[in-house]
Structures are given as structure tokens and as C-alpha cells.
Amino acid sequence: MTTTVFEARPRRARRIAIAAAVLLVAVFAVVAALLRRTPTGVYFRLSDQVAMMLLGLLLAGAALLFARPRVRAGAEGVEVRNLLGTRTLPWELVFRVSFPDGAPWARLELPDDEYIAVMAIQAADGRWAVQAIRALRAVHAEHTAPRETPSQDL
Numbered sequence: 001m002t003t004t005v006f007e008a009r010p011r012r013a014r015r016i017a018i019a020a021a022v023l024l025v026a027v028f029a030v031v032a033a034l035l036r037r038t039p040t041g042v043y044f045r046l047s048d049q050v051a052m053m054l055l056g057l058l059l060a061g062a063a064l065l066f067a068r069p070r071v072r073a074g075a076e077g078v079e080v081r082n083l084l085g086t087r088t089l090p091w092e093l094v095f096r097v098s099f100p101d102g103a104p105w106a107r108l109e110l111p112d113d114e115y116i117a118v119m120a121i122q123a124a125d126g127r128w129a130v131q132a133i134r135a136l137r138a139v140h141a142e143h144t145a146p147r148e149t150p151s152q153d154l
Contacts, residue, residue, distance in 0.1 A: 006073040006139045008132040010066075012124045017067040021060035028056020069119035073139040078108065082119045089116070091144045097137045099123075106133050 032052035035044045065083045072079045077090040089108065096109040099121070106121040106129075121132045 003074045003076070004072045005075070006135050007070065008120045008136070009070050010120055010122045010125060011128055013069075013122055014067040017063050017065075020063040024060040024063060025056050028052055028059070032056070071118050071120040071136065073136055075143055077143075078136075078140075080108065080116055080118055080120070082117060087116060091140065094140060094144070097133065097140050099129075099133050106136070 032049040035049050035052060068081060068083060070079075070081045077088060078094060079086060079088045089110075093110055094108050095111065097106065097118075098109055098115075099106045104123055106118040107115040108118060109115050118136075121129050121136070123129060125132075
């Protein structure tokens, strides 16, 4: 994607993911520090403390995956990055940009009734999501030719 006309990321989910990651690291650091001083009768070693801290870092990294979604659009097409993968599509493959009622996020409608979730535009973001979906639809309309609907001759 060389020229980006539009870019969006989730707002609320991003803030929550970052806060959760910080909280997880802090809680596991405290637990790791206090682990050797518990009167449980079990003997914890330095390796147990390190493992506890690494577990906290691992869980924080998993929480940060929810801050990863992004959508970029330009003249060439659209790039959708969700939790684990990134897909780049030319505009010719995207029939429509939609946000179905009750759906948690937007989606790109593709041929053969397939779609790609656009987790970067989430219903939880309210007004910002409405602005983002309108902007993405405008970029889509600008860079695609109008499609002919099949005639229904009976």
C-alpha cells in the first residue's frame, strides 16, 4: 500500500487492551516479588518468580493483540489487519463496505458471499465508528466503478 488515503484503528478496545496489559504486568510482578514470602509451606525459588513474571508478560502480550487491528485504504485497495493476520485486497474484489445491524465490527463484502471482518471499526466506538465507516465507504466508492446489477428477466 503506497498511498494511504484512509486509516482507522479501534479506540475503546485499544485503550482497554493497553490498560489490561499494564495491569497484568503489574499484578504478576507483585505476585512474583511476594512469592517467596508466602507462609504456605511450599518453597518457591528464583526460577518460580521469573516464570511468574514471564507468564505476566505473555498474558500482557496476548492482551495487546486487541490493540493491533487497523484498516488502511488507498487507490490500490484496502489492507485489513486484525488480531492475527493481515490481508490486502484490490478494490475490484470488494463489492461493498458494510456494518450489519448488531454486528460488533464492520466488514468487507467479497465475491461468493464471503467477507472479511474489519475489527478496526467497532460498534463500541460509537460516533467515531460511524465517521470511519462513512470515510471508508467514500474511498471505496471513489476507487471502484459502479457495478451492474444482474437483470431479472422473467
